[in-house]
Amino acid sequence: MSAEPKHGGVNGQAPFRVLPKISDDDRPFWTGGERGQLLLPRCKNCNRWHSPPAPLCPHCLSKALAFVPLSGRGKVYSFTINVQAWNPTFEHPYVIAVIELEEQSDLRLVSNIYGCSPESVEIGMPVSVFFEAFEDVWLPLFRPLVEEGGSDE
Amino acid sequence: MSERAEQTVVVSGAAQSQIGRRLMRGELELTLEACLAAIDDAGLSRDEIDGLASYPGKMGGPAGFSGPGTPTVQDSLRLQLNWHRAGPEGAAQYAPIIDAVAAVAAGYARHVLVYRTVTEASAQKGGRSGIGLDGGGGGVPRMDGELGQMLPFGAFSASNWVAWHCQRYMHEYRLSREQLAQISLNARRNAALNDQAIYRDALTLEDYLSARMISTPLCLLDCDVPADGATAFVISAADYASEMKQPVIRFEAVGSALHDRPSWFQRGDLTSMAATDAARHLWSRTSLKPQDVDVAQLYDGFSWLTVMWLEALGFCEKGGAGAFIEGGEKIARDGVLPLNTGGGQLSGGRLHGFGLLYEAVLQLRGQAGKRQVGSDPRVAIAAAGGGPLAGAVLLARQ
Numbered sequence: 001m002s003a004e005p006k007h008g009g010v011n012g013q014a015p016f017r018v019l020p021k022i023s024d025d026d027r028p029f030w031t032g033g034e035r036g037q038l039l040l041p042r043c044k045n046c047n048r049w050h051s052p053p054a055p056l057c058p059h060c061l062s063k064a065l066a067f068v069p070l071s072g073r074g075k076v077y078s079f080t081i082n083v084q085a086w087n088p089t090f091e092h093p094y095v096i097a098v099i100e101l102e103e104q105s106d107l108r109l110v111s112n113i114y115g116c117s118p119e120s121v122e123i124g125m126p127v128s129v130f131f132e133a134f135e136d137v138w139l140p141l142f143r144p145l146v147e148e149g150g151s152d153e
Numbered sequence: 154m155s156e157r158a159e160q161t162v163v164v165s166g167a168a169q170s171q172i173g174r175r176l177m178r179g180e181l182e183l184t185l186e187a188c189l190a191a192i193d194d195a196g197l198s199r200d201e202i203d204g205l206a207s208y209p210g211k212m213g214g215p216a217g218f219s220g221p222g223t224p225t226v227q228d229s230l231r232l233q234l235n236w237h238r239a240g241p242e243g244a245a246q247y248a249p250i251i252d253a254v255a256a257v258a259a260g261y262a263r264h265v266l267v268y269r270t271v272t273e274a275s276a277q278k279g280g281r282s283g284i285g286l287d288g289g290g291g292g293v294p295r296m297d298g299e300l301g302q303m304l305p306f307g308a309f310s311a312s313n314w315v316a317w318h319c320q321r322y323m324h325e326y327r328l329s330r331e332q333l334a335q336i337s338l339n340a341r342r343n344a345a346l347n348d349q350a351i352y353r354d355a356l357t358l359e360d361y362l363s364a365r366m367i368s369t370p371l372c373l374l375d376c377d378v379p380a381d382g383a384t385a386f387v388i389s390a391a392d393y394a395s396e397m398k399q400p401v402i403r404f405e406a407v408g409s410a411l412h413d414r415p416s417w418f419q420r421g422d423l424t425s426m427a428a429t430d431a432a433r434h435l436w437s438r439t440s441l442k443p444q445d446v447d448v449a450q451l452y453d454g455f456s457w458l459t460v461m462w463l464e465a466l467g468f469c470e471k472g473g474a475g476a477f478i479e480g481g482e483k484i485a486r487d488g489v490l491p492l493n494t495g496g497g498q499l500s501g502g503r504l505h506g507f508g509l510l511y512e513a514v515l516q517l518r519g520q521a522g523k524r525q526v527g528s529d530p531r532v533a534i535a536a537a538g539g540g541p542l543a544g545a546v547l548l549a550r551q
């Protein structure tokens with residue numbers, strides 16, 4: 001698991017990442033990556049997703065929620081290339097993006113995009129999730145989407 | 154229109170401490186310097202102050218950010234308070250101002266002292282900092298709330314959060330870096346006439362375009378400068394106006410609304426911010442219109458925030474700010490909307506919205522010295538905050 005070098009660090013070292021404080025409400029979101037799953041709560045009453053995870057559906061206030069895997073695909077809603085070395089364990093520059101997940105237009109995450117040059121990132125670019133573990137947290141990171149099966153739609 | 158609560162309340166006193174870079178003076182000393190000067194400016198004694206408010210109150214977080222808490226200030230001046238508040242939540246840096254207006258209108262207090270103190274320049278020494286770093290080793294606490302959703306991905310700084318708004322805006326509307334630069338260049342031209350401003354040397358478009366990037370599309374000159382200093386106001390019941398020695402500046406309206414999601418990345422439209430909600434709220438509470446404003450002091454912790462406030466407050470149409478600020482003529486001191494006339498935070502120093510409100514009061518009083526707007530301004534707006542934080546106040550000379 002940890003044999004794979006982590007993205008975003010300097011000299012092959014993992015970057016030092018400030019980690020989220022996991023709560024009972026959002027544990028599946030931060031740990032689903034261990035099974036390769038991007039999980040967010042979906043409401044059984046109104047069928048809508050929400051983020052961040054909360055004990056009630058913010059759309060219809062139902063408690064009938066279940067964490068359901070998402071496709072992990074989305075698009076870059078916006079981004080910035082961070083140049084300033086706030087944290088020298090990160091390789092600079094790096095891309096911080098607001099990702100809009102394909103299941104629902106208001107379902108957004110902040111993440112990084114690896115696997116391409118920062119300068120090639122643009123708004124609307126399709127991306128897909130992958131995960132890296134830091135302590136007990138599986139952070140969802142993104143890379144440019146590679147279309148499978150030759151579909152070039 | 155029946156009289157709004159705001160219109161029963163005035164700014165009776167306003168003052169600042171010494172302002173500068175790395176003054177290496179204590180935050181309480183600076184605070185008391187500003188507070189006592191504001192009380193004196195109001196023609197009051199400390200025995201008459203019965204309310205106290207601040208933002209954000211004593212808290213952890215970046216060094217030099219919070220200033221002293223209200224209990225410390227109360228005790229230092231032995232104030233007898235009927236009403237007091239401080240906290241980091243609410244309508245951005247102006248929450249204590251807006252709350253003080255309500256407290257005075259409600260009769261909880263008659264004269265409220267409101268202050269904001271920063272000593273970030275002395276605390277940081279090595280330039281701008283992000284949140285929760287301090288060496289990048291172990292021992293950094295885990296983050297909850299929205300910071301826990303942003304910091305793991307290296308979004309350490311508000312510059313990152315503002316940058317992705319600006320990027321989206323530039324994608325949807327026309328705003329060039331040359332246009333955006335006008336916010337910084339205008340601030341510097343005004344700062345040159347303000348002895349309290351931190352950066353007063355001439356700044357050119359070439360300087361701006363060659364400044365190093367911080368977080369695209371924002372460069373160093375899109376970011377304000379950490380400062381040391383305290384700003385204080387006395388906010389009083391309007392019936393005190395007849396006893397005031399200073400020109401009477403009345404509150405016309407406040408805006409504190411937050412209707413969309415309280416987030417740096419979840420708002421439906423990231424080309425806007427909570428400012429849009431607060432601005433709509435403000436204009437719903439007055440018969441005045443944007444074209445009635447004679448001078449505007451709009452938050453410029455990052456240059457794009459000023460662009461965002463210009464549109465939120467209706468000084469130009471949505472998407473039209475780039476054209477509005479192009480060339481800088483409209484926002485100059487002799488333009489249709491004199492903007493950030495004291496140098497703002499970009500050149501004047503990050504007094505966290507309170508410096509902008511102080512400048513608004515000076516301009517309405519006609520006390521802005523060399524940088525006084527010549528058109529005898531009678532209505533001023535001051536707005537503070539970015540992202541999910543927004544508060545605005547409209548002031549009018551009686």
Ligand SMILES: [Zn+2]
Nearest residue numbers: 043046057060
């Ligand atoms: Zn629901």
